[in-house]
Amino acid sequence: MANFCSYNTNQKYFSVVDPEKIREHNPLVRVIDDFVERHIDIGAFAEKYTNDEGGAPAKHPRILLKVLFYSYSQGIYSSREIEERISGGDSSFTYLSSNTFLDHSTICNFILKHEAEIRDIFTRMVYILHKFGLVKLNFIAVDGTKVRAGVGERFTGTVEDFQKRRTKIEGRIKEILDKTVSDETSERCRKRMENKVNQLEREKEKIDLFFSELPKGGDSADKAKRINLVDRDSVIVKDKKSRYMGYNCQVAVDDEHHFIAGAGVFNRENEKGLLKPMVKELRDRTKTDMKDSELGFDAGYYSSDNIQNIADEELQVYIPEGKGEGGTRRKMNKEGICSQDCVLEIDGEIRRLICPGGQILESNKTFIKYGYAYYKFTTKVSICKQCKCYQMCYKGCKTRRTFMIKKEYFDTYKLRKEMIDKLSTPKGKERLSDRSCTVEHVFGEIKEHYKFRRFTHRGLSKVGLIWIIVCIAYNFRKLSVLSRGSPGII
Numbered sequence: 001m002a003n004f005c006s007y008n009t010n011q012k013y014f015s016v017v018d019p020e021k022i023r024e025h026n027p028l029v030r031v032i033d034d035f036v037e038r039h040i041d042i043g044a045f046a047e048k049y050t051n052d053e054g055g056a057p058a059k060h061p062r063i064l065l066k067v068l069f070y071s072y073s074q075g076i077y078s079s080r081e082i083e084e085r086i087s088g089g090d091s092s093f094t095y096l097s098s099n100t101f102l103d104h105s106t107i108c109n110f111i112l113k114h115e116a117e118i119r120d121i122f123t124r125m126v127y128i129l130h131k132f133g134l135v136k137l138n139f140i141a142v143d144g145t146k147v148r149a150g151v152g153e154r155f156t157g158t159v160e161d162f163q164k165r166r167t168k169i170e171g172r173i174k175e176i177l178d179k180t181v182s183d184e185t186s187e188r189c190r191k192r193m194e195n196k197v198n199q200l201e202r203e204k205e206k207i208d209l210f211f212s213e214l215p216k217g218g219d220s221a222d223k224a225k226r227i228n229l230v231d232r233d234s235v236i237v238k239d240k241k242s243r244y245m246g247y248n249c250q251v252a253v254d255d256e257h258h259f260i261a262g263a264g265v266f267n268r269e270n271e272k273g274l275l276k277p278m279v280k281e282l283r284d285r286t287k288t289d290m291k292d293s294e295l296g297f298d299a300g301y302y303s304s305d306n307i308q309n310i311a312d313e314e315l316q317v318y319i320p321e322g323k324g325e326g327g328t329r330r331k332m333n334k335e336g337i338c339s340q341d342c343v344l345e346i347d348g349e350i351r352r353l354i355c356p357g358g359q360i361l362e363s364n365k366t367f368i369k370y371g372y373a374y375y376k377f378t379t380k381v382s383i384c385k386q387c388k389c390y391q392m393c394y395k396g397c398k399t400r401r402t403f404m405i406k407k408e409y410f411d412t413y414k415l416r417k418e419m420i421d422k423l424s425t426p427k428g429k430e431r432l433s434d435r436s437c438t439v440e441h442v443f444g445e446i447k448e449h450y451k452f453r454r455f456t457h458r459g460l461s462k463v464g465l466i467w468i469i470v471c472i473a474y475n476f477r478k479l480s481v482l483s484r485g486s487p488g489i490i
Contacts, residue, residue, distance in 0.1 A: 015089055022095045028480040029092050032069050035476070035490060036062050039128055044117045059102060064110045065121070066096040072473035075450035077466075079104035115465045122468050125475055126261050126285045132490055134482070136256040137286060139431065141296045141438035142278050144250040144271055145447065148454040149234035149463075151245050155206065159214070159223040166207045169200050176200075233460040235267045247455065249467050250274060252282050252295075253439045259478055260442065261285060263471040265464040271300040275319075276309060291315060296435030299323055304408040307415045318431040320423055321416070344405075344413050351410050353377045353403060357387030366407050373407035446474060 023030045045061040070092065071082045083104045086093045111118070129135040157165065176193050210229050226236050228245045237246040248269070252262035262281040266274055275297060282290050297319040310317045345352035353361040361377035368374075379401045384390050393401050409416075422428050446452050452470055455463050483489045 015091070017091050017094050017099075019095055022091055026092055027483050028073055028476060029070065029096060031479045031483050031490070032066055032073070032476055033096065035125070035128075035479075036066050036069070039124060039490070040065065040121060044120065045114055048113060059100065059106055059110075061110075061114070063097050063100055064102065064107065065118075067093060067102060068107065068111070068469065069473055069476055070096055072469050073476050075452070077452065077456065079107040082107055111465065111469075112462065115461065118465060118472075119468055122263070122472050123285050125472060126259075127287070128490060129259050129261075129475070129479075130286065134257050134479075134489075135254045135259050135261055137254060137261070137288065137290075137293045139255040139294045139296065139434060139438075140252050140261060140282065141255065141435040142250065142252045142262075142275075142301075143298055143435075143439040143443070144248050144274065144300075145443040146237040146239040146246050147249050147447075147452070147467075149228065149231050149245045149247060150454060150456045150458055151228045151230045151234060155203075155229040156226060156245055158226055161226075162207050162210060162229075166204060169204045169207075173197055173200050173204075231458040233267050233458075233463070235269055237269050247460070247463055248274070250278055250281075251439065251442055251471060252278060253442055255434060255438045257478060257482060258438060258442065259475050260471045263468055265460065265467045267460055271298075272303045272306070275301045275303075275306040279313070279315065294318065294431065296431055296438070298435065304406070304412045304416075307412050307419065311415050318423060318428060318435070319419065320432060321420070342403075344410060346410060346413070351375050351405075353405065355379070355387075355389070355393075357384065357389050359383050359387070361403070369404070374404040375407060375410065377403045377405070379403075442474065445477075446470060 023033070040062070042061045049058050051058060067082065067086065071077070071085070076082055076085065082093075083102060086097055086102055126135060130137065176197050179193065206229050226245075228234050231245070234245040234247060236243055237248060239246070248266045248271070250262075250264045250266065250271075251260050253259070254261045262278065262285050264274075264277060264281050266277065268274065279290060279295070282293075282295075291314055294316045295318070297317065299320045299322050302319055302321050306319065310319070341356045343354040345354065349364045351363050353363075355361070359379060361379060363375040363377055366373040366375055379393070381400055384393065384401065387393075423432060455466060457463055457466050479490070
């Protein structure tokens with residue numbers, strides 16, 4: 001007969017936590033523990049506590065920081081789940097917390113109470129990494145990703161949508177109240193209907209509050225804008241083929257070891273207006289003017305204002321206009337011709353447009369449309385009929401074809417041409433390739449591997465703080481990998 005080891009599931013257990021073994025076998029714990037102990041001054045944290053003369057002692061900021069950074073490094077973002085890990089006997093959490101119990105409300109309050117101090121830790125981290133040669137600032141790639149806001153579709157819509165919803169809610173309340181009056185309704189059903197009415201009343205109050213805050217005679221564009229009543233700061237963002245309420249999360253990644261050197265969250269759908277803020281973010285984090293560093297942006301940041309700003313600031317930036325060869329726009333038609341095949345010329349006050357067919361169009365006056373200044377160029381159909389581009393240009397037009405080009409495009413035409421030439425060089429092509437290799441995998445790790453796809457906090461300030469913690473956690477993961485061969489790396 002077989003002989004098995006005996007076991008008893010009802011026996012009590014003792015768990016021995018050996019700090020030396022934990023630090024030896026878990027580099028992530030080691031680097032977080034060492035960094036917080038060596039490089040973080042808790043003086044700024046201590047200033048916000050007023051229990052020096054009385055009251056219970058507060059949880060030590062170093063313990064909370066260690067637990068917070070380690071949790072986010074493991075893809076644990078819920079304060080309740082962090083509490084469960086601490087009380088559940090996880091040896092790493094036991095060591096970092098010094099066997100101190102932390103409940104979820106303590107963790108949440110700590111994050112919200114010390115926003116400025118946690119943001120400063122990120123600045124301190126970038127400084128330390130730069131000091132130890134782990135962040136070189138030779139080439140920095142900047143990009144963004146969209147992350148869902150912590151809201152649902154229930155309170156998302158335009159002003160007109162909420163007006164319709166309010167009317168439906170009033171009708172639904174009246175319908176429920178009419179049913180409740182009936183004697184056939186049971187007590188249990190009455191209670192359920194009463195709860196439903198209370199819920200609908202709260203929804204109506206939220207919509208009424210929104211209407212009361214609307215400016216009288218507001219702009220039609222504002223009325224057509226989709227917003228969410230739960231998180232007013234979130235915006236509709238486009239992510240691949242889907243659109244949802246969310247935020248635009250930016251990172252600037254150094255190409256030496258792919259550490260995040262700058263980060264920010266913005267409630268803007270696209271990146272055209274984010275080049276200046278991200279350059280400022282890098283300057284604030286690195287305490288340099290960034291003129292000795294090369295910066296790589298993708299085509300989403302390309303605009304006349306940004307091209308002009310790059311020249312004014314004397315920055316070394318690589319920013320393509322499109323995703324075509326050499327950073328040019330892709331040709332989207334079968335004939336293989338696009339608007340870039342037209343040549344622009346400036347002759348004093350005269351602006352010329354020379355089309356691929358050779359026709360020269362001139363204009364010297366601008367007009368305003370959609371808030372922008374345009375030059376208008378009108379073709380001659382007699383010449384166009386001889387051109388190979390006739391069918392593509394005219395399509396449904398019979399008599400003439402008009403082209404409108406923004407004034408700013410002519411104003412920055414020279415700078416645009418210089419950028420195209422710069423990207424066509426071997427180094428320019430290399431930098432375009434380096435940019436995607438440096439920054440894209442960061443989002444893959446954060447969103448796919450560590451499952452950070454949605455904010456649970458609301459409001460731009462709180463969301464921005466959480467993104468900073470996510471980026472700090474990412475840097476600790478990178479640092480732990482480098483520290484395996486060099487335990488005393490920082």
